[in-house]
Each structure stands twice: as C-alpha cells, then as structure tokens.
Amino acid sequence: MITGAAGFLGSHLCDRFIREDYHVIAMDNLITGDLRNIEHLFKLENFEFFHHDVSKFIHVAGHLDYILHFASPASPIDYLKIPIQTLKVGALGTHNCLGLAKEKKARILVASTSEVYGDPLVHPQTEEYWGNVNPVGPRGVYDEAKRFMESITMAYHTYHNVETRIIRIFNTYGPRMRLNDGRALPAFIGQALRGEDLTVFGDGSQTRSFCYVDDLVEGIYRLLMSDYAQPVNIGNPNEISLKDFAEEVLKLTGSSVKISYKPLPVDDPKQRRPDITKAKSLLGWEPTVDRAEGLKRTYEYFKSLPKEEWSRQPKEFKK
Structure with a gap:
C-alpha cells in the first residue's frame, strides 16, 4: 500500500512496484495529488485506488507485505495554506498507518524529510544531527509533523516490534512535479x-541539493528491502546556490528573462546538503543522474504540458 499515491513521489513509487510485479493498493485524498499521475495504471489488474484520507481510520482487506507512507503536503505553498491538515497527516495519518502495519504484520517505510534539520547549524547534515527547528514558526507545521512521524515510528518499532524504515528525503525533482507548487525548480x-x-529569495546564496526522482525511488526501494530501522538520508550531495541554480535554468531554457530578488521567507534554511555515507555503506546507493541530465528531462516534461498548465494557479483549500 502506498499513501499519497497520486502525488509526485507516490506516483513514481506506484510505477516502480508495479514493475517489480507487486499488487499495489494506492491511497490518496487528492488534496494535493492528481489522478492524472496514476491514471495509466487504472487498467491493470494488480493496481487499485482508494480515495481516502489516512488521517481517518484505514481498513484494507487481505494481506499486506509493505506500507509506504507518503501522504503529506510537501511544498511550502501547500502546507502554509493547510497547516492543520499537514499536522494531522503527519500525526494521525502516521498513527493509522502504523496501526495497520501492526495489524497486518507488514513492514512500513515512512517518508520523513531534510526539513527535520530545520535551518541547520551542521553542514552537511548527518542523521545524528538533531536539527535547528522553530516549532512555532510558519514552517513548523511541516517540520514538526515529520519529527513527530519519526518519533511515533520508532515507538512502534521499539514497543510493538513493527518492522519500520525511515527515509529523510532531500530536495527531489523530476516529471509530475507541479509547476505551481512553490519549490525552486518548478517555480x-x-x-x-x-x-x-x-x-530568487534573499541574495541567492542559500544552497540546495537536488536529487532526480529516479535516483530517489531506487534509494527508497533499497531502504525498504534493507534491515536498517534508523533514519537514512537519501538525496544528492551535489550542492548549489539558488542564484547559480536559477542561472542554470535560464541557460537550459534559453530564456532572456532576468533574476529578481525578494526578501527571504521566515526560517528559510540557508544550507541544505545530505551526508549520504549511511546510504552508501548500508544500501550501496548513491545518485547516478547528474543535474544537467535531470534538468533536461524535467524541462522537456514541463514544456510538453498544455500551455494552460504553465500559468495554472494553485488550488484553494478548505480550512
């Protein structure tokens, strides 16, 4: 079962597990997900979709081997508009998924994030770093939801002997991202x-590390199949400033527009780069798609979308 299955990462995970010949149960409430990301799978016998909010009780009939919990708003433009739903899916949604894993004796992998490190005082970020997070700032609803997710996951592992895996995902990009989701690359x-x-916000000196989605999915798959229960960073350690990244995008697109600078958002991380030593040693994983190739693939995808998608505004959410 994959929650958040109609989202960017969830849909790619559906594709991967279908290729691995699994029966995939996809679950999404479509608050930020899009059925178009998985509609090509609807005709398959080994794929089924449930329109359901995992913050409410989850019932799935029959046997389950694995649960991948990826349901959550993931971009600032979303979680700043729906902060309570973001907290609920990280807390109640994770609790429900863990309860299902316990009932079914299934292994569960939960999708945490580099945002648990906040605006880091340690660089690059290792899994042992506890982070520098403002719990009452605007980003706290996402950061703390994910930190709680990790805590309750480890509690179920320790006290209920549930097989758990925790991935800390760093900036990821690729086809099926939303152009209007507020993150640097699609923006x-x-x-x-x-x-x-x-x-570009601030002076553009803040850094990010961008991992292509195919590499990330491979890391997720390897972590799920491993026997390691502690958090693992999965991301690309090739770091770049946002100013330089914007210039790369301009060169790629051949656009003659300029870069404009706006004030830095509250609590925006100044540095972001994963230490992937654990992923290399435990999973034999490291990224293989370089940024130039990944950007080219992603740009071709966005360029192929209908032009009305280029200026489509983010959806409005119920409070």
Whole structure:
C-alpha cells in the first residue's frame, strides 16, 4: 500500500512496484495529488485506488507485505495554506498507518524529510544531527509533523516490534512535479516558460541539493528491502546556490528573462546538503543522474504540458 499515491513521489513509487510485479493498493485524498499521475495504471489488474484520507481510520482487506507512507503536503505553498491538515497527516495519518502495519504484520517505510534539520547549524547534515527547528514558526507545521512521524515510528518499532524504515528525503525533482507548487525548480522553470523574471529569495546564496526522482525511488526501494530501522538520508550531495541554480535554468531554457530578488521567507534554511555515507555503506546507493541530465528531462516534461498548465494557479483549500 502506498499513501499519497497520486502525488509526485507516490506516483513514481506506484510505477516502480508495479514493475517489480507487486499488487499495489494506492491511497490518496487528492488534496494535493492528481489522478492524472496514476491514471495509466487504472487498467491493470494488480493496481487499485482508494480515495481516502489516512488521517481517518484505514481498513484494507487481505494481506499486506509493505506500507509506504507518503501522504503529506510537501511544498511550502501547500502546507502554509493547510497547516492543520499537514499536522494531522503527519500525526494521525502516521498513527493509522502504523496501526495497520501492526495489524497486518507488514513492514512500513515512512517518508520523513531534510526539513527535520530545520535551518541547520551542521553542514552537511548527518542523521545524528538533531536539527535547528522553530516549532512555532510558519514552517513548523511541516517540520514538526515529520519529527513527530519519526518519533511515533520508532515507538512502534521499539514497543510493538513493527518492522519500520525511515527515509529523510532531500530536495527531489523530476516529471509530475507541479509547476505551481512553490519549490525552486518548478517555480524557476514555470517562470521561464511564461517569460517572467525568475524569483530568487534573499541574495541567492542559500544552497540546495537536488536529487532526480529516479535516483530517489531506487534509494527508497533499497531502504525498504534493507534491515536498517534508523533514519537514512537519501538525496544528492551535489550542492548549489539558488542564484547559480536559477542561472542554470535560464541557460537550459534559453530564456532572456532576468533574476529578481525578494526578501527571504521566515526560517528559510540557508544550507541544505545530505551526508549520504549511511546510504552508501548500508544500501550501496548513491545518485547516478547528474543535474544537467535531470534538468533536461524535467524541462522537456514541463514544456510538453498544455500551455494552460504553465500559468495554472494553485488550488484553494478548505480550512
């Protein structure tokens, strides 16, 4: 079972497990997900979809081997608009998934994030770093939801002997991202496609490390199949400043627009780079798609979308 299955990462995970010949139960309440990401799977006998909010009780008939909990708003534009739902899916949703794993004697992998490190005082970030998070700042609803997710997952592992895995995902990109989701890469490409100046916050010196989605999915799969229960960073350690990244996007798109600078959002991390020593040693994993190739694939995907998608506004959410 994959929660958040109609989202960016969830849909790619559905594809991967179908290729591995699993029967996939996909679950999503579609608050940020899009059925178009998985509609190509609907005709398959070994794929089924449940429109359900995992913050409410989950019932699945029959046997389950694995649960991958990826249900959560993941971009600032979403979780700043729906902060309570974000907290609920990290807390209640994770609790429900863990309860299901316990009942079914299934192994569960939960999707945590590099945001548990907050605005880090340690660089690069190792799994042993506890983070520098503002629990009452605007980003706290996402950061603390994921930190609670890790805590309750380890509690179920320790006290109920549930087989658990925790992945800390760093910035990931690729096809099926939403152009309007507020993250740097789709925002830059969307602005370039529309002929708008690229918006960089602060002076652009803050750094990010971008991992192509195929590499991330391989890391997730290997972690799920491993016997390691502690958190593992999965991401690309190739770090770049957002100013330099914006210039890369301009070069890729051939756009003649400029870079405009706006004030830095509250609690925006100044550095982000994973230490992937554990992933290398425990999983034999490291990224293989370099940023130039990944950006090219992603740009081609966005460029192929209908032009009305280029300027589509983010959906409005019920409070």
